[in-house]
Amino acid sequence: MTLLADRFGRTFPYLRLSVIEACNFRCTYCLPNGFQARPGRPEPLSREEIARLLHGFAAVGLRKLRLTGGEPSLRRDLPELIASAAAVGGIESIGLTTNGTLLDRRVTRWREAGLTNLNVSVDCLDRERFQTITGHDRLPEILRGIELARELGFKAIKLNAVLLRDLNDDQMPAWRDYLRERRVTLRFIELMQTGDNRAYFERHHLRADGLEQQLQDEGWRLLPRATDAGPAREYAHADFAGRIGVIAPYSKDFCAGCNRLRVTHTGDLRLCLFGNVGIPLRPLLQCDDDRPRLVSALRTQLGLKAIGHRLHEGETGLTPNLSTIGG
Ligand code: SF4
Numbered sequence: 001m002t003l004l005a006d007r008f009g010r011t012f013p014y015l016r017l018s019v020i021e022a023c024n025f026r027c028t029y030c031l032p033n034g035f036q037a038r039p040g041r042p043e044p045l046s047r048e049e050i051a052r053l054l055h056g057f058a059a060v061g062l063r064k065l066r067l068t069g070g071e072p073s074l075r076r077d078l079p080e081l082i083a084s085a086a087a088v089g090g091i092e093s094i095g096l097t098t099n100g101t102l103l104d105r106r107v108t109r110w111r112e113a114g115l116t117n118l119n120v121s122v123d124c125l126d127r128e129r130f131q132t133i134t135g136h137d138r139l140p141e142i143l144r145g146i147e148l149a150r151e152l153g154f155k156a157i158k159l160n161a162v163l164l165r166d167l168n169d170d171q172m173p174a175w176r177d178y179l180r181e182r183r184v185t186l187r188f189i190e191l192m193q194t195g196d197n198r199a200y201f202e203r204h205h206l207r208a209d210g211l212e213q214q215l216q217d218e219g220w221r222l223l224p225r226a227t228d229a230g231p232a233r234e235y236a237h238a239d240f241a242g243r244i245g246v247i248a249p250y251s252k253d254f255c256a257g258c259n260r261l262r263v264t265h266t267g268d269l270r271l272c273l274f275g276n277v278g279i280p281l282r283p284l285l286q287c288d289d290d291r292p293r294l295v296s297a298l299r300t301q302l303g304l305k306a307i308g309h310r311l312h313e314g315e316t317g318l319t320p321n322l323s324t325i326g327g
Pocket of ligand 1: 255257258259260271272273274275307309
């Protein structure tokens with residue numbers, strides 16, 4: 001099998017698939033006014049279309065799948081989706097990125113369906129501040145859901161916190177306490193500019209360099225990066241069961257190790273989170289006989305992938321906000 005590769009020699013074993021655009025949160029850095037359902041929007045990909053998509057990607061080396069949204073748990077058939085992904089040969093890990101609102105009620109079923117990795121968005125541990133950032137007072141039940149998930153034998157549980165100046169950049173003491181006994185990874189993600197959040201970005205964007213220096217000064221040790229790992233730089237400390245990761249898209253060479261592609265909830269291939277092109281794959285997902293055409297389309301499109309994003313030039317591509325593509 002020839003792996004999907006671009007002209008810079010990078011290979012792409014990792015697919016981030018958005019399964020729904022709707023979200024039930026109003027995160028200030030993403031959907032401050034909440035999800036606005038507009039009539040006439042195309043339906044998200046069906047289970048059959050998604051199964052054909054995954055078989056196509058598996059034919060070119062897909063090993064790691066992440067299901068995203070909007071908020072993927074809003075899809076009623078999520079357990080069936082997970083199970084059908086688990087039935088596709090070659091996919092070694094199936095992850096989900098969720099805001100955690102249905103975690104305590106559904107995580108056991110997702111795990112039984114074949115989910116192996118879990119990422120939960122928790123921007124801070126202060127209940128009031130959490131409500132300010134997400135628009136919802138749901139932190140206690142989300143933390144309860146994470147405790148339940150920790151009993152279910154996931155390969156990895158990660159907490160995603162978007163680093164926000166003057167909103168949650170003073171939370172390290174609380175996070176240290178949380179990570180002392182818990183074998184989870186907290187990942188700080190630099191706030192990224194998107195089409196809709198320029199003013200917010202200018203107010204709250206904080207580079208992660210200072211945080212990484214602080215971690216190293218406190219004795220956190222940078223770990224080697226696994227081959228199909230995501231973009232995080234991960235740190236461990238002898239006194240903590242948990243780890244800390246940093247995702248810094250504004251850092252030098254961030255895109256050098258790009259290994260992931262994205263497909264939107266309506267089947268558009270996105271070569272880059274901040275790219276300017278979306279290639280419709282849906283017409284090739286209508287019958288199994290189209291798999292060779294799907295595979296050839298993927299190979300052709302990869303030839304167009306750019307070396308990296310142009311966020312430093314304020315170029316945010318097609319992404320108005322991250323709920324449209326699941327980050
Ligand atoms: S910004 Fe684009 S090129 Fe860079 S790592 Fe992300 S997807 Fe890859």
